[in-house]
Amino acid sequence: MSLLDQIYAKAKLNPQRVAFPEAENEKMMQAAFETGQEGYIIPVLVGNVEKLKVLSEERGYDARVFEFVDIRDEEYKHTLIERYTALPDTRLKEKALARRMEDPLYYAMVMEAVDEAGVTFAGIDNTTGDVLLAGQMIIGLRPGISTISSIGLCDIPGFEGSEGSLLAIGDSAVCTNPNAEQLAAIAVSACDTVRELLDWEPRCAMISYSTLGSGQGELIDKVVQAVQLANELRPELAIDGEFQFDAAISPSVAEKKVARESRVAGKANVIIWPDLNVGNVGVKLIQQFGHADAYGPMLQGFNKVVCDCSRGAPVSEIKGNVVISAVRAAGNRKGESV
Amino acid sequence: MERKELEAKIIGLVATSYDVEESTLTAETSIKDDLGGASIQMVGLVSEIENELDVLVQLQTAAACNTIGELVDKVEEQL
Numbered sequence: 001m002s003l004l005d006q007i008y009a010k011a012k013l014n015p016q017r018v019a020f021p022e023a024e025n026e027k028m029m030q031a032a033f034e035t036g037q038e039g040y041i042i043p044v045l046v047g048n049v050e051k052l053k054v055l056s057e058e059r060g061y062d063a064r065v066f067e068f069v070d071i072r073d074e075e076y077k078h079t080l081i082e083r084y085t086a087l088p089d090t091r092l093k094e095k096a097l098a099r100r101m102e103d104p105l106y107y108a109m110v111m112e113a114v115d116e117a118g119v120t121f122a123g124i125d126n127t128t129g130d131v132l133l134a135g136q137m138i139i140g141l142r143p144g145i146s147t148i149s150s151i152g153l154c155d156i157p158g159f160e161g162s163e164g165s166l167l168a169i170g171d172s173a174v175c176t177n178p179n180a181e182q183l184a185a186i187a188v189s190a191c192d193t194v195r196e197l198l199d200w201e202p203r204c205a206m207i208s209y210s211t212l213g214s215g216q217g218e219l220i221d222k223v224v225q226a227v228q229l230a231n232e233l234r235p236e237l238a239i240d241g242e243f244q245f246d247a248a249i250s251p252s253v254a255e256k257k258v259a260r261e262s263r264v265a266g267k268a269n270v271i272i273w274p275d276l277n278v279g280n281v282g283v284k285l286i287q288q289f290g291h292a293d294a295y296g297p298m299l300q301g302f303n304k305v306v307c308d309c310s311r312g313a314p315v316s317e318i319k320g321n322v323v324i325s326a327v328r329a330a331g332n333r334k335g336e337s338v
Numbered sequence: 339m340e341r342k343e344l345e346a347k348i349i350g351l352v353a354t355s356y357d358v359e360e361s362t363l364t365a366e367t368s369i370k371d372d373l374g375g376a377s378i379q380m381v382g383l384v385s386e387i388e389n390e391l392d393v394l395v396q397l398q399t400a401a402a403c404n405t406i407g408e409l410v411d412k413v414e415e416q417l
Binding site for chain 2: 091092093095096099100129133136137141146147148
């Protein structure tokens, strides 16, 4: 069973309510309908309900698959605002929040913040910047996490790692030049993401051109400091380094290069690059030479799952990302209740 | 609102958002060089301006300001 098939099967076991603030968009409505009809999610269309219902009918969809939320429904909006402003550490006060909620993107995120939806799925009409800003303003970052980042999941034919052909890598897309504190945040967030999505026990390697002091210099110092900060922030997680890439994933190389106990060396399932130059080149190498399928980027670091799809994404890709997001949200909720 | 009053108010909001002593800030303080910080702090500042002054400054506009004084100009334009 492929990685996506596994995730799809998992989604069906616990379908999440996914808020779609851009459902007037044809591709987005189709993705919402199909994932809803196939039983992976409960699609909640947020916007002008009259218009959404007309569009749904014109496009030939059975409207019973959808739930509709009208952003002009003052009573429900008032309830959401009351519940949101009662949460700890929220940024916007009532008046500013009400104004922002005239935008369906913000409205949907408020629903997510107060658990009326598990995920907000957007990015087909809004820019990445719009989605990230709304996410930071409404959902906020997890405690101790100083930056948004991303991970991707690679399915690499012929790779025999500690999770078979799968390897999580980050950040290859969002945080360009992280300092040590931000790098630590990326590692911690990545561990949470793979646990939520795949139920992995994360073993996270922080990568450099040096293994445990075999090289010296400021580029290495940053990674060493990041490992220390990550371990201070979340001591229960297996985050280790600095390791060269081969020492992280190959047991035989780790045996030669890592002369101390490590829960990670040689069997890492999460790889954290030192910066975006390495991350972008790394993912391209894995794709071009490793012929890997790469899934993502999945945004991380937020208090709840925030998604941004590419504005040029086809319906099939949107559907995959919707389902991945829903499974992450279910995992996130499970973690909260532990 | 008088310019001086607005400036003082925004300096207060910058101090809260960036967690620095208000007394160390002036209109000439460089947001990027002197305060540094991540975009998350700028998001906090824009939110505070919305809450306290009822003015919506776009994040990109605020992020493009070199000094606190320039940010005061942008807010003043919206009042």
